[in-house]
Amino acid sequence: MNNKVRWGILGAAGIAYKAILPALKVSEFAEAAAIASRNSNKAVTIAEEFGVSQVYEDYASLLKDPNIDAVYIPLPNTLHAEWTIIAAEHGKHVLCEKPAALTATEVRRMTEACERNGVLFAEAFMYQHHPRYERIREILANQEIGVIRSIQARFTYNKTGQTDNIRFQSEVGGGALYDVGCYPIHAARLLLGTEPVAVTCNSSFFAEDSGVDIMTSGLIEFPDGISLTFDCGMLAEPRNHLEIVGDKGRIEIPDAFNCSPHSSEIRIRLNKELELESFGPADHYELQINDFSKKILSGNPLEYQTNDAMLNAAVVEACAISMKSGLKTFVQS
Known part of the structure; x- marks a missing residue:
């Protein structure tokens, strides 16, 4: 891994381009390397604005990219569990938008998948x-x-x-x-x-x-x-x-x-x-990206309990x- 964590964005939700991509653009420890969206025109527009080099038309293709270290998931709440687990199985660290899922059972499945695959998982409570x-x-x-x-x-x-x-x-x-x-x-x-x-x-x-x-x-x-x-x-x-x-x-x-x-x-x-x-x-979105990325780069655990x-x-x-x-x-x- 290089000196910056290479992030992929799953989806073109407003929170992604209003908060997370601006944070990635100025981070010392991270960079936006790819975005995937079923709305390819929107994804291309966002990528051009934030200097994202790779655009995918589906989430699975982004997760197969060996150059991506971590993903941010701002998808609809009912899709968080599915795509967190798939991302973990592809060896990607996961920052998932809140709520992580609608039930504790779903979240347990998500965290267990991340632990099983040796990747970090965090719910995006930026505050x-x-x-x-x-x-x-x-x-x-x-x-x-x-x-x-x-x-x-x-x-x-x-x-x-x-x-x-x-x-x-x-x-x-x-x-x-x-x-x-x-x-x-x-x-x-x-x-x-x-x-x-x-x-x-x-x-x-x-x-x-x-x-x-x-x-x-x-x-x-x-x-x-x-x-x-x-x-x-x-x-x-x-x-x-x-x-x-x-x-x-x-x-x-x-x-x-x-x-x-x-x-x-x-x-x-x-x-x-x-x-x-x-x-x-102090931009709490940037601080969130920096804190998570530094843990990936150092190999250290997150500061809060995994569950x-x-x-x-x-x-x-x-x-x-x-x-x-x-x-x-x-x-x-």
Whole structure:
């Protein structure tokens, strides 16, 4: 392997050309070497814009390319498992867009395929690579806000007039929970360093019996009486916020899951005093690509446990069951 990881992109989804390809273009450790799409004209246009040398009309051909080290998979949610497993069998490291899959069983199959073939697998929660979260974890570890009592999060956007979007299609795993509700769940698990035991969710749906939630509110129960309360939505006023409440203070994280690459901040409130900590330019998409690529180049394991995606999927799966039944649902570990 050379001094840069050579990446292939499976599909021409917006997230690929709006975030991942720009990150690859400026990375010191990675480069975009190929893109595959069933829409060849779109793929050619994207390739020309980002200097990608190889364009394939199908995913399988890209995976057979011996010059590709890793792939990014931003395909519809229901295709993540299939193409992750195929990529692993071709010896490609995999960065898979969230949610990794719709069930913990599927994610287990994905991670086992990657482990069996000696390749790395990660779910693309880019926010966690931003230096803000390292600082927040330091504050929590030092108990600067005391004992954690609760976490609250909101992540909504408004697709009014765009309901032909794939996010509104149940057959491909659409819905607010899968699209953005997985972020607060992941963040709470990351910051608490433990796994929840039960969930209760309430949802409104795009259409009767559609299975596509347009708004979901949830209560996620962790050990020691700590809870995450969150809401997520696709037809609501945009919000993107996380708050961690302790018995001595709290941390507020504006633009918690998708912040500006130019600047960001966290707000720490202690004894009625507000302290702002600012962070300079940091693109969490670029940091995600760099972190994953450096692990490939060095041969070192990822910083988080290999079953992280499976554990997150188990919680999201419990939420999906609860939002349809309206009942408290225990997380299957």
